[in-house]
Amino acid sequence: MRLHVDQRHERVLELVRERGSLRVAELAEELGMSAVTLRRDVEALAAQGLVERLHGAVVWPTGQSRPAPAAAAAPAEGLVVGMVVPTTEYYYADVVRGARETVEAAGARLTIGLSRYLPDEDAAQARRLLSTGADGLLLTPSWEHGRPEPGEGLWTAEQGTPVVLVERWAPLGHPAASLDRVRSDHAHGAAEAVAHLARLGHRGIALAVQDSPTAPRLRAGYRAAVEALGLDPVPDSPGGGDPARSEADRFGRTLEYLCQGVASGTVTAAIVHSDADAIVLIPRLQARGVRVPEDLAVITYDDEVAGLADLPLTAVSPDKYAVGAAAARLLLSRLGVRGRGAADPRDGGRSSRRHLDILPALRIRVSCGADHPSR
Template identity: 65%
Template sequence: MRPHVDQRQAQVLALVQARGSVRVAELARELGVSPVTLRRDIEAMAARGEIHRMHGVISRLEPGRIPAVPPAGAAGGAAGRGVESGHRGGPSGASADGLVIGMVVPTTEYYYAEVVRGAREVVEARGARLTVGLTRYLPGEDRTQADRLLSTGADGLLLTPNWDSGSPGPGEGAWAAELPVPTVLVERWAPPGHPAAGLDRVTSDHAHGAARAVQHLVESGHRRIALASRETPTSARLRAGYEAAVAALGLAPAPAWPTAGPGPLSDAEAFARTLDYLHEAVAEGGVTAALIHSDTDAIMLIPRLQARGVRVPEDLAVITYDDEVAGLADVPLSAVAPAKGEVGARAAGLLLDRLAAAGTPHESPRQHLELLPRLTIRA
């Protein structure tokens, strides 16, 4: 063992003996080492019967406590945890026993229910534990939840910040790049030059999904296609893909989306504006098809359009985006479905691989993964 490792472990033992117990995340910050490095020390010390460990906390052994007998090779750090050789020579699929993965998401309902499920399945299959912090899109709550998860012993973070357009605005979000543990952005992206642009990230390619919907509608004979979407973290990428496809396919432009007013719209006002826009686009703008984000808006809009004399699909063919409930409409709707569960699974796997390889020659370059949404056509 190298002298500095001996010294660090002796310091850990002294602090635990003095305090009784200490959180791993707090101890890592105090010693100025990464949580992964410290956890390797803790595994070796626990295997020697010097300390007791549980989720996120280590404590001194009380008199009479019999330390658990480690499996053969457990004191060997990463080599004793069954690291398997994976793609690109990295430790893909390595055991992550005892690791705690924190996940910050806006909600565990609707879209993110599947993202969290995908992450949880991979984390638990690898022997780790997932803990979740919710932000409800409240300003500043993303950082608060990240700090809370770190304070309770998270070894790495899956992070969906509250960035209104899906990417940070000027001066926003730099804190995400300064977190003391490996971090993967989930369904968020940072532009080149932003501090968080160097983080691993896994996202849905929403621009591709929108373009694929436009392409299908053109193949069905439509030449003037509208996009109707409220302002969400997804809408900027949808609009980019939609506009690129309209230009690439030489389509006639749809009427411009109405200019936003001076202040934020209520949900009722935003819905009414979308309804008015689509009605006028069909009645006066020559639009015959639309991509509507999201499914729930489409299901509510269609009967109101029909009440105004717009027949669906005869006058307006509709494809929705998200595919959460599109198949449950009275007339099932064709829809573009991001691979939500797979996004969570890939992000969790990437983070666990990053943790397993930290400080070893197997560390791979940072990755930006974009998963293509799937278009489902329904009669």
């Protein structure tokens, strides 16, 4: 049976905790995983400080005790976790599922509040959940750029109960910056896409993003990678900006931007956010004589429907389930829940605050022109 990434992580931690250290090859064989998959899992766990990597081995962190894996879990019966998200559709469906399954595995219950991106609805939903018995909150406020504007979001740090921000962050100095946080590292995902295209020989790489809370981090990662790799600078996409413009106008401007870049020879590859945008744009590019991937290699961001396109799309894939699961484990640990479902059975909620960034994966398919697309 194929294990989900969260289940794999749990099993890796269980074995390393029990034995102290294992060679990567031995651990991969025992778990029935490829060495590549295991190394990716170990990197994610090491980034969270849950294991250490040492000369091809996976080691339990120095100075940490190794409790027996069968230790009894503290009961969470009757515990209620409240979760406020903009929507349970599209991106957040898997985030909510990861949180729900983790909470339920611990014997607790998840309740949901939806803001639908309405002004002040986040705080109203949080108050409602607390008034109906929520013991802690997982919050995804409707902050336009994924972070609060000055003076915005102060209420998130004023709750009298544990709070974990999910797919959101607050700048240093903002009261919410001291809250626990779990998010996808979208900047890393964009940088990985740039690096992959550069390895394929591309030097003029465009970024076409729609306005969303994800966009600022995508731009930051893209620009950092272009600079670090010494790639040719490409003018910014006109796709975002004025919200009064129609979707048809946004697509039209993005289409012209990419066609002109290809015609001038300054653009040979593009990163497009999101999959849905790419699925609309690629047939229009082809109708204008731009071949994908021969004239324009394309990588999309999100991987919601990228594999279902006529031309399967290479995509950066944030692990939304893992984000929801990690946030739930972290909140459960703050509430004193130990064992299965808790963030770390070693701390029982006593550790310092945590900011966890979950790295997205790159799914190679046809649209980037790679020689060995994955299935």
